[in-house]
Amino acid sequence: MNFHGTTILAVRHNGKLAIAGDGQVTMHDKVIKHNARKVRKIYNDKIIVGFAGVTADAMNLSERLDVKLNRYNGNLERSAVELAKDWRTDKYLRRLEAVMIAADGSRIFLISGSGDVIEPDGGIIGIGSGGVGAQAAAEALMKHSELDARAIVEEAMTIAASICIYTNNALTIEELGE
Numbered sequence: 001m002n003f004h005g006t007t008i009l010a011v012r013h014n015g016k017l018a019i020a021g022d023g024q025v026t027m028h029d030k031v032i033k034h035n036a037r038k039v040r041k042i043y044n045d046k047i048i049v050g051f052a053g054v055t056a057d058a059m060n061l062s063e064r065l066d067v068k069l070n071r072y073n074g075n076l077e078r079s080a081v082e083l084a085k086d087w088r089t090d091k092y093l094r095r096l097e098a099v100m101i102a103a104d105g106s107r108i109f110l111i112s113g114s115g116d117v118i119e120p121d122g123g124i125i126g127i128g129s130g131g132v133g134a135q136a137a138a139e140a141l142m143k144h145s146e147l148d149a150r151a152i153v154e155e156a157m158t159i160a161a162s163i164c165i166y167t168n169n170a171l172t173i174e175e176l177g178e
Helices: 053-071 074-087 131-144 149-163
Strands: 007-013 016-021 023-029 032-034 041-042 047-053 098-103 107-111 124-130 172-177
Touching: 007 047, 007 131, 007 149, 016 041, 016 047, 016 149, 023 053, 032 041, 032 172, 041 053, 041 172, 047 053, 053 074, 053 098, 053 124, 053 131, 074 098, 074 107, 098 124, 107 149, 124 149, 131 149
Parallel strands: none
Antiparallel strands: 007 016, 007 124, 016 172, 023 032, 041 047, 047 098, 098 107
């Protein structure tokens, strides 16, 4: 899936997790909204999710993940796998056009409708139109600076917004950790 219209970046660094999402919503060739909230906490504020894709579909998936987390006592890996399984096999869910990042205090997962539940190497993952640029910037910042997780996502998202026309600087950032 190639989603344009958003950038989500997750960084785990020095025991802290920060996930950022830009606020821009586009429809075809125009900006519809500048301050959308694409990153939020769920499951008693213990899990952070960020999504790219069709907003209603992403919200549906976020709610379904929260239900799975409640069913499996907050086990993110099990909940993510069960969501991906439903998403891939259910006739209605298969039509949902979104991809999401879900993370807790120790793990980050990319979850897609293709059945993917991927835990990235190195504690960094970016999705959406500016995801590759944001991820590359975050990896460089983590390697060559003393910035914390929040500062890394802020700087990396600023870089992504400067090169991706579907990404802006109106960031929502959620954090977990010490």
